[in-house]
Amino acid sequence: MSAVTPASPTAPGLTELQGLAAVMSALARVSDIDALLSTRPSEPRSTRLHVGYDEAAERLNIPEKWLRERISKLPHRKFGKFVQFAEEDLRAISDMHFVNPGVANDKEHESAVMPLQPSKHARKRF
Structure with missing residues (x-):
């Protein structure tokens, strides 16, 4: 029996390609791929x-001007x-400007309900 050697050391054989395809398929099925790559250094x-x-x-x-x-x-x-x-400052700034258009604002509701009252300052008449 003679040993079978590939024609070129850089060219992958059919079994190697099938193995690579199986590994890629298994990786595609894994829901949390980041856990598999946790040994790789992340971005600093x-x-x-x-x-x-x-x-x-x-x-x-x-x-920045804003x-x-x-x-x-x-x-x-x-x-x-x-x-x-x-x-936490950046998060607070973001939260301060949260807008929910489906919900009426309490301040707008109060100002619409408040009755009008005359000013306490009298106008000078000439």
């Missing part, structure tokens, strides 16, 4: 605790003259 995440205007605006997908103009009404951190945003 920022280890910074706070971010500045530019990155905060990028993460919120808004113009943040700067409204900073007095937005949650943020201040280190001297430096304004920084933590993760």
Whole structure:
């Protein structure tokens, strides 16, 4: 009996292709492929605790100018003259601007129900 050798060491044989197809099929059936790839290093995440205007605006997908103009009404951190945003600040900003069009706003309802009252300031007549 002689040993069977492939014609070319780089060309895969039929059994190798079938084995590769079986492995790919098994991987396709696995619901959580990230668990299989957990040994591979993931993209490096920022280890910074706070971010500045530019990155905060990028993460919120808004113009940096919008943040700067409204900073007095937005949650943020201040280190001297430096304004920084933590993760919870960005989430709070996002939550502050949540809109649910199917639900009536309580403030709008109150203002519509409140009766009109005359002003307490008298108008000067000449």
